[in-house]
Amino acid sequence: MTVAERLELDDMQGLILRGYRDLPAACFVLLAVKDAAAARGWLAGLVPQLTSAGTRPAGSAINLAVTMPGLRALGLPSEVAHTFPLELREGMVTEHRGRVLGDVGESAPEHWLFGGPATPQPHLLLLLYAKDEAGLARLLDAHANAPGVTELHRLPSTDIGEREHFGFRDGISQPRLAGIGGTGVGDDQAVSAGELVLGYRDEYGLYAARPLVPARLDPDAVLADDVEGSGERDLGRNGSYLVLRQLEQDVPGFWQFVDAAAGEDRTALAAKMVGRWPSGAPLVLSPDADDPGMDRARLNAFRYHDQDPQGLRCPVAAHVRRTNPRESLDPDPGSDASLAVGKHHRLLRRGRSYGPRLPIEQALHDGHDGRSRGLYFVCLNTNLARQFEFVQQTWVNSPKFAGLYDEPDPIVAPGGSFSMPAVPVRRRVTGVPRFVTVRGGGYFLLPGVRALRWLASAGVAEMPNTSSPVGS
Amino acid sequence: MPYQQALTVVAPLRDGERAALDADLAAAAAGRNGTAVPFAELTGVHFARLFVLDAATAADGTRTPEQLVWMSDVDAPLERHREQLAERAGPALDPLFRHCQGYPEQPDDAGRRAYLDSHTVHEATFYVNTIGRGLDQVLLEQRLRDALERYLDEHRDQLAGLDSAEVRERLRRFVADQPQLQVALEPPQPPGIWFRARETLHMVLAPLLLVLLLPLILIGLPIFALLLRLHERRDVPDERPPDDRHAEQLAALEDHSIQNPFIAAGSVKPGRFRLLTATVVLWIAGYFTRHVFNRADLAGVKTIHFARWVFLDGHRRVVFASNYDGSVESYMDDFIDKVWWGLNAVFSNGVGYPRTRWLIFGGARDERVFKHVLRRRQQPVQVWYSAYPDLTARNLRNNQQLRAGLAGGMNDRQASDWLARL
Numbered sequence: 094m095t096v097a098e099r100l101e102l103d104d105m106q107g108l109i110l111r112g113y114r115d116l117p118a119a120c121f122v123l124l125a126v127k128d129a130a131a132a133r134g135w136l137a138g139l140v141p142q143l144t145s146a147g148t149r150p151a152g153s154a155i156n157l158a159v160t161m162p163g164l165r166a167l168g169l170p171s172e173v174a175h176t177f178p179l180e181l182r183e184g185m186v187t188e189h190r191g192r193v194l195g196d197v198g199e200s201a202p203e204h205w206l207f208g209g210p211a212t213p214q215p216h217l218l219l220l221l222y223a224k225d226e227a228g229l230a231r232l233l234d235a236h237a238n239a240p241g242v243t244e245l246h247r248l249p250s251t252d253i254g255e256r257e258h259f260g261f262r263d264g265i266s267q268p269r270l271a272g273i274g275g276t277g278v279g280d281d282q283a284v285s286a287g288e289l290v291l292g293y294r295d296e297y298g299l300y301a302a303r304p305l306v307p308a309r310l311d312p313d314a315v316l317a318d319d320v321e322g323s324g325e326r327d328l329g330r331n332g333s334y335l336v337l338r339q340l341e342q343d344v345p346g347f348w349q350f351v352d353a354a355a356g357e358d359r360t361a362l363a364a365k366m367v368g369r370w371p372s373g374a375p376l377v378l379s380p381d382a383d384d385p386g387m388d389r390a391r392l393n394a395f396r397y398h399d400q401d402p403q404g405l406r407c408p409v410a411a412h413v414r415r416t417n418p419r420e421s422l423d424p425d426p427g428s429d430a431s432l433a434v435g436k437h438h439r440l441l442r443r444g445r446s447y448g449p450r451l452p453i454e455q456a457l458h459d460g461h462d463g464r465s466r467g468l469y470f471v472c473l474n475t476n477l478a479r480q481f482e483f484v485q486q487t488w489v490n491s492p493k494f495a496g497l498y499d500e501p502d503p504i505v506a507p508g509g510s511f512s513m514p515a516v517p518v519r520r521r522v523t524g525v526p527r528f529v530t531v532r533g534g535g536y537f538l539l540p541g542v543r544a545l546r547w548l549a550s551a552g553v554a555e556m557p558n559t560s561s562p563v564g565s
Numbered sequence: 566m567p568y569q570q571a572l573t574v575v576a577p578l579r580d581g582e583r584a585a586l587d588a589d590l591a592a593a594a595a596g597r598n599g600t601a602v603p604f605a606e607l608t609g610v611h612f613a614r615l616f617v618l619d620a621a622t623a624a625d626g627t628r629t630p631e632q633l634v635w636m637s638d639v640d641a642p643l644e645r646h647r648e649q650l651a652e653r654a655g656p657a658l659d660p661l662f663r664h665c666q667g668y669p670e671q672p673d674d675a676g677r678r679a680y681l682d683s684h685t686v687h688e689a690t691f692y693v694n695t696i697g698r699g700l701d702q703v704l705l706e707q708r709l710r711d712a713l714e715r716y717l718d719e720h721r722d723q724l725a726g727l728d729s730a731e732v733r734e735r736l737r738r739f740v741a742d743q744p745q746l747q748v749a750l751e752p753p754q755p756p757g758i759w760f761r762a763r764e765t766l767h768m769v770l771a772p773l774l775l776v777l778l779l780p781l782i783l784i785g786l787p788i789f790a791l792l793l794r795l796h797e798r799r800d801v802p803d804e805r806p807p808d809d810r811h812a813e814q815l816a817a818l819e820d821h822s823i824q825n826p827f828i829a830a831g832s833v834k835p836g837r838f839r840l841l842t843a844t845v846v847l848w849i850a851g852y853f854t855r856h857v858f859n860r861a862d863l864a865g866v867k868t869i870h871f872a873r874w875v876f877l878d879g880h881r882r883v884v885f886a887s888n889y890d891g892s893v894e895s896y897m898d899d900f901i902d903k904v905w906w907g908l909n910a911v912f913s914n915g916v917g918y919p920r921t922r923w924l925i926f927g928g929a930r931d932e933r934v935f936k937h938v939l940r941r942r943q944q945p946v947q948v949w950y951s952a953y954p955d956l957t958a959r960n961l962r963n964n965q966q967l968r969a970g971l972a973g974g975m976n977d978r979q980a981s982d983w984l985a986r987l
Binding site: 179182187188192193297299301302403423424425433434437478479483486487491492493496498514516517518519520523 | 714717718721724725727728729731732806809812813816817819820821823864865866867890891892894895898901902903930931932933957959960963980981984985987
């Protein structure tokens with residue numbers, strides 16, 4: 094059940110509340126801690142400069158996330174490290190998680206540019222946003238070469254507008270925090286804060302697993318008390334778990350495939366695969382042609398079972414229908430119960446595109462230009478197993494989604510068939526290849542501001558076993 | 566046509582044999598779909614598994630050694646299955662069961678058979694996704710579906726302008742022309758008359774018995790409720806997460822196909838009250854799985870092929886086993902979101918379960934603790950076989966309705982809905 098709570102916005106990093114759309118220049122920087130004490134000193138200076146959710150950023154924004162190895166490198170005591178959920182402690186790269194996330198074959202971590210076994214382990218993720226490239230350059234100068242840390246890898250984004258590289262408007266459907274910006278609890282897209290922010294009640298009315306610190310390790314009471322009353326201090330509160338994936342998009346491969354399969358109707362086929370037209374108009378509301386003038390409020394104002402139970406408009410296998418099935422799944426498609434179950438699996442997306450835009454005409458005729466392009470996928474959630482991993486495994490990658498047989502996500506999963514229900518007979522496209530390849534990734538904690546202050550504090554350094562490689 | 570049955574064989578290990586058995590099980594599991602054991606040569610086996618149940622100390626202090634367990638979901642008659650197990654699978658099973666107490670040194674068919682019989686444990690409750698849908702039917706209906714899909718792919722242009730009833734007619738004619746598929750035009754044979762008579766009798770007599778006992782029940786119910794609340798208040802949920810090694814072991818065996826086996830074992834809470842409650846609840850659950858939830862839908866959960874509950878170790882432990890579609894995460898979410906009440910009624914009689922109220926409330930709704938408990942109770946399934954590892958229960962249901970829709974007359978609207986299954 095969705096509940097609205099008062100949120101401590103000043104203690105939350107701004108990314109939870111904002112995608113910083115008005116700061117189109119962005120770069121993500123992966124850092125490694127070289128000297129724990131120096132890095133903590135740098136962190137202590139950085140924390141006041143971080144952009145919180147409490148104030149709208151003017152001109153630039155800085156946020157910071159940290160991996161489990163990063164926390165250990167900063168000196169996190171092992172007894173605190175053990176309180177993190179398993180997904181974070183194991184990280185994105187395990188043999189089993191490869192099957193869950195579909196990181197196999199060309200997407201396997203051994204080929205990754207970062208976060209895989211072939212490259213150094215990232216510790217910190219600096220997320221920098223500015224109004225323009227000059228402003229971004231200033232941010233990079235100021236923060237990327239800091240004492241105690243070294244830069245491992247830079248993920249520079251490209252402002253290609255609202256449409257992602259395949260040419261479709263992205264980021265339309267997002268879960269909204271109940272109680273923020275007039276979002277009522279009865280809204281289809283509203284979720285309890287605890288689904289996206291740690292330390293608040295989630296849709297079950299419970300508090301997601303999060304790191305806790307014994308009170309003796311926080312003598313200055315920097316951290317908030319555990320809201321569940323354990324007597325420990327909450328290192329997770331106002332934070333979130335951040336997923337980063339570099340998803341390389343094969344734009345010529347995509348457009349040439351739909352062209353070969355549908356000829357003149359290539360855009361219609363592509364729209365069927367996505368579930369929206371290039372303008373973002375949903376197929377459920379505009380089944381036969383794009384409707385670029387559609388009112389923004391309508392773009393997300395639809396349900397599947399109610400308006401299109403058989404998928405005659407938006408195929409069941411389409412990308413947006415399976416990444417957010419709304420009220421269309423069991424226990425009782427079309428019901429509030431199904432909508433409520435769906436709310437346990439929402440993700441807040443904060444990605445940015447990278448690489449130069451390749452116009453569709455050029456993709457069709459000239460093919461590959463040798464440039465890498467795609468999406469730095471970023472999402473936030475509080476239960477990686479139930480949210481990000483569930484969506485990836487059970488909805489996106491599963492060829493069996495919602496009763497299908499052999500139809501994984503036609504856009505982002507590694508290939509299968511794709512059918513479009515029609516009367517009297519469905520159309521089926523077989524041999525859909527892989528259009529998206531994973532090139533890197535990792536699981537991070539996007540800590541609250543107080544949590545970062547505690548991590549930067551000398552208190553952490555004085556703890557025993559600061560450099561013990563626990564769990565490795 | 567057959568109905569489905571469950572076979573459970575439980576054999577205690579000899580002291581010190583665990584490591585050797587684990588190695589032999591790993592060898593038998595090579596290739597994951599149980600290549601060393603000739604499952605596919607055993608008639609009518611839908612699913613089968615072999616695993617080692619950890620040693621346990623029950624709530625009353627009784628120790629049980631490690632046990633090797635065989636489980637299969639198989640078409641009746643069980644008699645034939647046992648015979649084939651001894652004869653056809655015997656040579657593959659000998660190297661595994663030789664680690665068990667009392668297994669014949671020089672096993673022959675009769676010796677194996679006697680051993681299997683004497684170590685068979687009858688399940689308390691058996692859930693079958695669709696009662697009476699035998700393996701042959703499953704495989705026939707999948708061949709039918711594949712053929713129809715191919716036909717549509719090849720003839721789409723000729724069919725596109727026709728109305729739905731006409732398309733259906735063409736598909737029926739196509740099926741009639743296929744010697745291997747013709748039989749699908751007829752409805753499947755229902756299970757035999759004796760089975761149906763027995764089930765009908767059970768369906769009627771069980772509630773009748775309850776009506777007869779109603780005065781007693783009415784008197785007993787308040788006492789039961791009082792005792793229940795007293796017990797629930799004393800319950801101690803075990804909130805610890807599973808240890809990392811255990812979680813890794815489980816994960817290593819999961820998600821190799823779209824189906825997964827699940828097995829969890831737990832001790833019944835001490836005292837007669839909880840055992841009695843568990844027994845009665847499982848008996849009621851058995852009534853519902855036999856007569857109500859027997860058509861592909863377990864109160865909104867459509868991903869379970871087979872499941873069973875078995876009392877072990879003189880009713881000190883309960884083992885829950887199932888074959889389900891998708892990930893363990895989605896499976897546990899289904900438990901929490903859709904059938905929490907049923908899970909609570911059964912599992913809350915087990916040690917460490919999250920606290921329930923009035924038997925069915927609370928419990929599984931405590932997501933984190935519930936998942937921890939389930940994962941901690943879960944055991945790796947070393948050897949596992951599925952006769953149709955690429956098909957979900959929803960696929961099977963759709964195939965079945967596809968086949969059913971070949972028979973009889975349909976108007977255009979009905980034909981259109983039927984064609985939507987393809």
